[in-house]
Amino acid sequence: MMKQEARIDVKTLFQKAAGDLSAPELYELARIAESGPWFGMPAARTNGAARQPNFEWPLVSEHPYLGKHGKGTAAVHLADGHDRLVRPLIFADGFSYGASDLDGLWNWFNEPYSDAGERLFDQLLAAGIDIVLLGFDTRHDYVQVNAGVARACMAKVIAERQGNAPLITGGVSMGGLITRYALAAMERDGDDHQTETYLSWDSPHNGAWIPLILQQMAYFFEFFEALTPGKPSKADLIRSPAAQQLLWAWVDDSRYSGPVATASPLRAQFLQELADLGGFPQRPVRLGVANGRADGAGLGLTPGEVVFDKKFLGGLVGSATARFQPDYGTEQPIGGMHLGLTTRTSTTTEVAPFDGAPGGTLDSFGQIATTLGIELDESKRWSCFVPSVSAVALKFDPVTWPVRLDKDLREVTQEQTALTEFCCNDANSEHSVVTPTLAEWVLRKIAK
Missing domain, CATH: 3.40.50.1820 (Alpha/Beta hydrolase fold, catalytic domain)
Incomplete structure (x- = not known):
């Protein structure tokens, strides 16, 4: 039997508001987008001046x-x-x-x-x-x-x-x-x-790896932000030519369903x-x-484990759930997002457990958790970025x-x-x- 291709599937639900959403509440949620762009290389920790070039x-x-x-x-x-x-x-x-x-x-x-x-x-x-x-x-x-x-x-x-x-x-x-x-x-x-x-x-x-659920979150929450002219949003690095060429698995928006391996032409x-x-x-x-x-x-991360499950205003206004990438399988849940009237849940099929692979790590989950105001244990902040x-x-x-x-x-x-x-x-x-x-x-x- 032919092996299934690696893919992601997204379900989107539009629901009635569960209460009146005030403008200040929506503003606070939109403010999570102000830290972009996400997923870049780390900055130097040295505070002192660098050696000046000749x-x-x-x-x-x-x-x-x-x-x-x-x-x-x-x-x-x-x-x-x-x-x-x-x-x-x-x-x-x-x-x-x-x-x-x-x-x-x-x-x-x-x-x-x-x-x-x-x-x-x-x-x-x-x-x-x-x-x-x-x-x-x-x-x-x-x-x-x-x-x-x-x-x-x-x-x-x-x-x-x-x-x-x-x-x-x-x-x-x-x-x-x-x-x-x-x-x-x-x-x-x-x-x-x-x-x-x-x-x-x-x-x-x-190829490199950035968790698919986090790529989707970058696109999803970007939709609610008030973009500042000339200032990059948090999904701009993910959608860039460099990211599309670099990443083994890539999605072009939060709604995409389909193959993920070399999804970008x-x-x-x-x-x-x-x-x-x-x-x-x-x-x-x-x-x-x-x-x-x-x-x-590897990193000792449990495939499919919930990394964070953030609820905004008790879940009335929004939520964000992320799991470590599951170990292959069919339609394995990786998380979802809810904001306002839109809810999206995502599953992957035949995708390897990249998050816990041996390799150079990036604080991908940590960056998003910090932006969303989530307290996350240090052991869950880091996942594989460049497999060995x-x-x-x-x-x-x-x-x-x-x-x-x-x-x-x-x-x-x-x-x-x-x-x-x-x-x-x-x-x-x-x-x-x-x-x-x-x-x-x-x-x-x-x-x-």
């Missing part, structure tokens, strides 16, 4: 995608004793909304990761590696648009470099996909990227373009780190996803991954965070 370059892509020329900025931090670029590392920013915050990116990767106060970027500078942080004017744009910015950055670095030391090129989260695409496109076009080493940091090579197109480019650049050594574990041990099997670029169909999320990666052979080498963390940690295990491995590989 210089910055504005960048404009010479390779448009769909007629769009991407723009960005490179912040150049010269290594100790250097007055020019000598051993460049280009490190691209990741998934979030709006323009990159390169000071924040510096602080995030240079926070102390050990009891001894070691800081990764400081250690790289001390080892003679110049760090070029690559930011984008529109992080939520198409990967291909920002890949053109990455190509411009590589060309500028090569032109400004003293000597002929090869480049290290990569990035964090979607920054790893952007540079992966850029390097592969340059090889196709015969452009010499002069990159000897590619490095991805918890990049979703086979933008992801299907992106995967096809990557395949046409050979998947990965072939010339560099391909290194990758995963914030998730390698041994298949995705971050290590395990070879499998990224649409049907036939591999188990808890696959033991400790015995993976070279033939089973698109990376030359990879390192997983010894615990499932926050997406993109620097840990001793990952920092020490990266230093051994590139700070020789």
Whole structure:
């Protein structure tokens, strides 16, 4: 018997008001939308000022995608004793909304990761590696648009470099996909990227995950807010080209019923373009780190368990219920929303229990709970964002996803991954965070 496809089904009910809803009450409910957009990468926790770059370059892509020329900025931090670029590392920013915050990116990767106060970027500078942080004017744009910015950055670095030391090129989260695409496109076009080493940091090579019920909530509650011109709403990141290309499962509104794996044509197109480019650049050594574990041990979340069940004004005006993603099954409940006269409930069929998978985590449930005024236990705030099997670029169909999320990666052979080498963390940690295990491995590989 043919296996059912992964899908979501939504039931919508319109009911009579259970009482008079006053304008102040509705305003208080609409106010929950004022914290958007949801689901971006974490912000640096360091309050102090970031190290100021030696210089910055504005960048404009010479390779448009769909007629769009991407723009960005490179912040150049010269290594100790250097007055020019000598051993460049280009490190691209990741998934979030709006323009990159390169000071924040510096602080995030240079926070102390050990009891001894070691800081990764400081250690790289001390080892003679110049760090070029690559930011984008529109992080939520198409990967291909920002890949053109990455190509411009590589060309500028090569032109400004003293000597002929090869480049290290990569990035964090979607920054790893952007540079992966850029390097592969340059090889196709015969452009010499002069990159000897590619490095991805918890990049979703086979896709990322944001709980479907939370995606729906972003759309649902957005409908009730008073939009401020020029200010993004909480669903704007989810509906962006970047999210559609990044996420394995995606829905385009709170009413959508149908397949969820590569539901967006933008992801299907992106995967096809990557395949046409050979998947990965072939010339560099391909290194990758995963914030998730390698041994298949997940987060210990119970599939289908209720995460929160919020009732506004005792349930008279509204409610929001969310469950951890169930473990496959048919028409498994994942939650629902009620506000005013509209009630929606959702089920999924043949969707894997992504929330508890081994991987880099994001406080997806926590962000929504905070916005809705829900007190949530710390253990329920976090769920998987980039599964380990995705971050290590395990070879499998990224649409049907036939591999188990808890696959033991400790015995993976070279033939089973698109990376030359990879390192997983010894615990499932926050997406993109620097840990001793990952920092020490990266230093051994590139700070020789």
